[in-house]
Amino acid sequence: MGPISNAGKLMAVISHASEPEKSAPEPLLLVQDFVNSLHVHESRPSEEALVDPEALRDWLAERRLMDASEPVSGADLAHALDVREGLRALLLAHNGEPLDRDRVQKLDGVARRVQVHVCFGADAEPELVAESGGVDGALARLLAIVATAAEQGTWQRLKACPRDCCMWAFYDRSKNRSGRWCSMESCGNVEKARAFRERRRAGD
Ligand SMILES: [Zn+2]
Helix, strand or coil, rough: HHHHHHHHHHHHHHEEEEEEHHCCCCHHHHHHHCCCEEECCCCCCCCCCCCCCCHHHHHHHCCCCCCCCCCCCCHHHHHHHHHHHHHHHHHHHHHCCCCHHHHHHHHHHHHCCCCCEEEEEECCCCCEECCCCCCHHHHHHHHHHHHHHHHHHHHHHEEEEECCCCCCEEEEECCCCCCCCHHHHHHHHHHHHHHHHHHHHHCC
């Protein structure tokens, strides 16, 4: 039993943030994954999936947000990172943290560049569709998902963990939308213990 259960435990710690109950419904999950393409760690260097334009192209193409044959520039990468960090700022605000307006302004700047239009498909239901291809088209698709999710009330449940050394995006399924931590096992318990120590010190 020993080695297997230990391995299982280790996996649970490593992949704490991919708990199914903390995953947003499709297609909002794509936005959650995009924000989590940067994984910040407390005790080791952060994992950045979007290290260069090629990595960005691969990431977006794997998720069918763009065609792998389309060119990707350094400016595209800068736009994508502005969108990602602007979205993270909004997700932190969903969790009650102060809104970083500079980040949202940069996000808005890219949102103005990329074009989205309303399309009535075969089922005559209105749908937001990206106008351009490449990275602009992919970012437009992600932003269209955000706009639709906001209408449906799911966007507000996508939050970022408020610990500076985490900021992982998670979906809050709690009844009254009171979820605060990416996971209780990692950030929740650490923060609780810290708050307890501070209260005790204050009481000394
Ligand atoms: Zn966390």
